[in-house]
Amino acid sequence: MxxxxxxxxxxxxxxxxxxxxxxxxxxxxxxxxxxxxxxxxxxxxxxxxxxxxxxxxxxxxxxxxxxxxxxxxxxxxxxxxxxxxxxxxxGTGWDLTAADGHDVLIIAGGLGLVPLRPLIGEIVAHRARFGSVGLIIGARSPSDLLFAEEFAVWGAAVDLEVTVDHAPTDWTGRVGVVTQLVDAVSVDHDDAATFICGPEVMMRFAAREVLERGTPADRIQVSMERNMHCGIGHCGRCQLGPVFLCREGPVVPWARIDASMKVRGR
Ligand SMILES: Cc1cc2nc3c(=O)[nH]c(=O)nc-3n(C[C@H](O)[C@H](O)[C@H](O)COP(=O)(O)OP(=O)(O)OC[C@H]3O[C@@H](n4cnc5c(N)ncnc54)[C@H](O)[C@@H]3O)c2cc1C
Known part of the structure; x- marks a missing residue:
C-alpha cells in the first residue's frame, strides 16, 4: 500500500x-x-x-x-x-492469447485509446500471428485524437478507421460515433477477438453491435475504468455486481459483466 x-x-x-x-x-x-x-x-x-x-x-x-x-x-x-x-x-491485462490465429477488432473511444495503445503495439509488432485486424478510433474532435502521429504505422499494418464527433471545416476525415464504423473494417465477427475501451456508454453500445454480428460475449474484452480507491479489492468503490474491478478487472470479458450492465441505476 x-x-x-x-x-x-x-x-x-x-x-x-x-x-x-x-x-x-x-x-x-x-x-x-x-x-x-x-x-x-x-x-x-x-x-x-x-x-x-x-x-x-x-x-x-x-x-x-x-x-x-x-x-x-x-x-x-x-x-x-x-x-x-x-x-x-x-489489475488484469488484455488477454492477447485469445487473438492468436484469429481476426481482431479493437474499438477505442477518447482516452480509452491509452490502455489499448500497448496492445496495438504488440499486434503491429507481431502482425503475422493474427488474421484480419480492424482498429476503430473515435474522439470528440481532431485535436482530442491521441497518438495521431502513430496512425500511419498502425494504418499500414491494420484496417484503421478514425472518426470524430465534431469537426472543423478543414477536417476531411469521418464524423460520427465509433459504432457506425463496425462494418467499415473487414473482420469476421464470429471469430474475432474484440477489445473495447472508452466511456462506459460507448462500450455498452459497441459491445451490443459486435454481439449482434455474432461475436460471443466471452470473446469481447472491455476495460472498465470505474472510479477506484484502494486498488486491491478492499474498499468496494469499483464494485460492479459481484466483480471488484480493481482486482478482477479493469479488463474483463463482456460475459462477466453483461447482466450487471443491464441493471438500470436509479
Ligand atoms: C483502471 C483505471 C485506469 C485509468 N487510466 C487512466 C489513464 O490512463 N489516464 C487518465 O487520464 N485517466 C485514467 N483513469 C481515470 C482517472 O483515474 C480519473 O480521471 C481520476 O481518478 C480522477 O481523479 P481526480 O482527483 O483528478 O478527479 P476527481 O475530482 O476524482 O474527478 C473529476 C471528475 O471525473 C470523474 N471521474 C473520476 N474518475 C473517473 C473514472 N474512472 N471514470 C469516469 N469518470 C471519472 C468524477 O466523477 C468527476 O466528475 C483510469 C481509471 C481507472 C479506474
Missing part, C-alpha cells in the same frame, strides 16, 4: 489538457504493468489515482493523463525531475 518514490523523466502535453509522463527508474523496481494493467500514481500532498500503462520508453514507463480533477491536474502539472509516488502494477 506504500507508494514508491519516483521522478518524472520526461513530460509532454500531447492534447489539450492531456499530458504524457515518463516515469524513470523506480517504475522498474515496482514492476512494469502489462498492457491493460494500471499503476496508482500519487501526487504528493494531493492524492492517488489509477492510471493505465500507456507505453514503454526503453525501460521507463509512460502514463498519459487527462486533467479532470485535483489529482490528475496535479500530476499533469509535474515537470521533469519532480517527485511522484507509484504503487502497482494492478
Amino acid at each position: 506504500v507508494p514508491v518514490a519516483c521522478r518524472v523523466a520526461a513530460r509532454e502535453e500531447i492534447a489539450p489538457g492531456t499530458v504524457s509522463l515518463t516515469v524513470g527508474d523506480c517504475a522498474r523496481s515496482v514492476g512494469v504493468p502489462a498492457p491493460g494493467q494500471f499503476n496508482m500514481l500519487w501526487a504528493p500532498g494531493v492524492g492517488e489515482v489509477p492510471i493505465s500503462l500507456a507505453g514503454r520508453d526503453g525501460d521507463d514507463v509512460v502514463h498519459v493523463i487527462k486533467a479532470v480533477g485535483a489529482v490528475t491536474r496535479a500530476l499533469c502539472a509535474l515537470q521533469p525531475g519532480d517527485a511522484l509516488g507509484l504503487r502497482g502494477p494492478f
Whole structure:
C-alpha cells in the first residue's frame, strides 16, 4: 500500500489538457504493468489515482493523463525531475492469447485509446500471428485524437478507421460515433477477438453491435475504468455486481459483466 518514490523523466502535453509522463527508474523496481494493467500514481500532498500503462520508453514507463480533477491536474502539472509516488502494477491485462490465429477488432473511444495503445503495439509488432485486424478510433474532435502521429504505422499494418464527433471545416476525415464504423473494417465477427475501451456508454453500445454480428460475449474484452480507491479489492468503490474491478478487472470479458450492465441505476 506504500507508494514508491519516483521522478518524472520526461513530460509532454500531447492534447489539450492531456499530458504524457515518463516515469524513470523506480517504475522498474515496482514492476512494469502489462498492457491493460494500471499503476496508482500519487501526487504528493494531493492524492492517488489509477492510471493505465500507456507505453514503454526503453525501460521507463509512460502514463498519459487527462486533467479532470485535483489529482490528475496535479500530476499533469509535474515537470521533469519532480517527485511522484507509484504503487502497482494492478489489475488484469488484455488477454492477447485469445487473438492468436484469429481476426481482431479493437474499438477505442477518447482516452480509452491509452490502455489499448500497448496492445496495438504488440499486434503491429507481431502482425503475422493474427488474421484480419480492424482498429476503430473515435474522439470528440481532431485535436482530442491521441497518438495521431502513430496512425500511419498502425494504418499500414491494420484496417484503421478514425472518426470524430465534431469537426472543423478543414477536417476531411469521418464524423460520427465509433459504432457506425463496425462494418467499415473487414473482420469476421464470429471469430474475432474484440477489445473495447472508452466511456462506459460507448462500450455498452459497441459491445451490443459486435454481439449482434455474432461475436460471443466471452470473446469481447472491455476495460472498465470505474472510479477506484484502494486498488486491491478492499474498499468496494469499483464494485460492479459481484466483480471488484480493481482486482478482477479493469479488463474483463463482456460475459462477466453483461447482466450487471443491464441493471438500470436509479
Ligand atoms: C483502471 C483505471 C485506469 C485509468 N487510466 C487512466 C489513464 O490512463 N489516464 C487518465 O487520464 N485517466 C485514467 N483513469 C481515470 C482517472 O483515474 C480519473 O480521471 C481520476 O481518478 C480522477 O481523479 P481526480 O482527483 O483528478 O478527479 P476527481 O475530482 O476524482 O474527478 C473529476 C471528475 O471525473 C470523474 N471521474 C473520476 N474518475 C473517473 C473514472 N474512472 N471514470 C469516469 N469518470 C471519472 C468524477 O466523477 C468527476 O466528475 C483510469 C481509471 C481507472 C479506474
